[in-house]
Amino acid sequence: MSVIVKRSLVLQAVEQLRARIAAGDWAVGERLPTEPELAQELGISRNTVREAMRVLAFSGLIEIRQGDGSYLRTVQDPLQAVLALSRCSVDHAREARHILEAEAIGLAAQRCTEADLQGLRQALTHSGAHFHGDLQAYLEADMVFHQRLVDAAHNPALSELYRYFSGLVRAAVEHNMSHTARCQHTFDLHEQILEALTQRDPERAKRLSRDLIES
Structure with missing residues (x-):
């Protein structure tokens, strides 16, 4: 049950982030807020944010640069x-x-x-x-x-x-x-x-x- 709950939280976080991207909160090429900042804004844990960001990176919406942060690649979801x-x-x-x-x-x-x-x-x-x-x-x-x-x-x-x-x-x-x-x-x-x-x-x-x- 805990795995299901965790997955549900990650998917909710993904949808929230997708909605913000679609709303134009960030421009293409712009650096996104840090994991702690997003966790505070969304009211969720840093681990949940991290998993959600990995989903977005896999779908091609963002690029995670090790040691530098996450950047918006496109507003068109290529999933x-x-x-x-x-x-x-x-x-x-x-x-x-x-x-x-x-x-x-x-x-x-x-x-x-x-x-x-x-x-x-x-x-x-x-x-x-x-x-x-x-x-x-x-x-x-x-x-x-x-x-x-x-x-x-x-x-x-x-x-x-x-x-x-x-x-x-x-x-x-x-x-x-x-x-x-x-x-x-x-x-x-x-x-x-x-x-x-x-x-x-x-x-x-x-x-x-x-x-x-x-x-």
């Missing part, structure tokens, strides 16, 4: 899009990756800056340190690398789409790595994609990206 993505089959996800990720990486090879390349090198070094170690640590680092690849296309629409889509990418990678032995060739493809970006070779970058998706 339905997230739910639709969660119902995708493995084959559908693979097809979508070919269309979205591979093409975005091709654009990145044409548009990336030196700062983009430096960020990608750092992300790849970090993920490489975990490739043969803890799976969850590797997945976290790998998703940062893939997001930065798409961000290097400098197309905000593609970047935002990929943020919602990345949960499916992570699930696919986790499934593959949990059921097959880790292959160095798979990680090497990441390095080759980065090399293709460095050489401004979009066709090679797309081809390698497709090889990685199918690996």
Whole structure:
């Protein structure tokens, strides 16, 4: 019964926060009040606020930045899009990756800056340190690398789409790595994609990206 009560309180807090967002209490990009401040305003515990904020972050309404606070990402609730993505089959996800990720990486090879390349090198070094170690640590680092690849296309629409889509990418990678032995060739493809970006070779970058998706 206590679990049900706690869940009910969290859902109530979520609805209150959604209502305030819809009412325009905060502008997109604005930092939200702290957990203690929201707890006092809503008359609930900090733990309940924290859980409610996690729900809003999952739905894409807010972004939680560790050590910095929570920021409003959008006033348009993308939860339905997230739910639709969660119902995708493995084959559908693979097809979508070919269309979205591979093409975005091709654009990145044409548009990336030196700062983009430096960020990608750092992300790849970090993920490489975990490739043969803890799976969850590797997945976290790998998703940062893939997001930065798409961000290097400098197309905000593609970047935002990929943020919602990345949960499916992570699930696919986790499934593959949990059921097959880790292959160095798979990680090497990441390095080759980065090399293709460095050489401004979009066709090679797309081809390698497709090889990685199918690996």
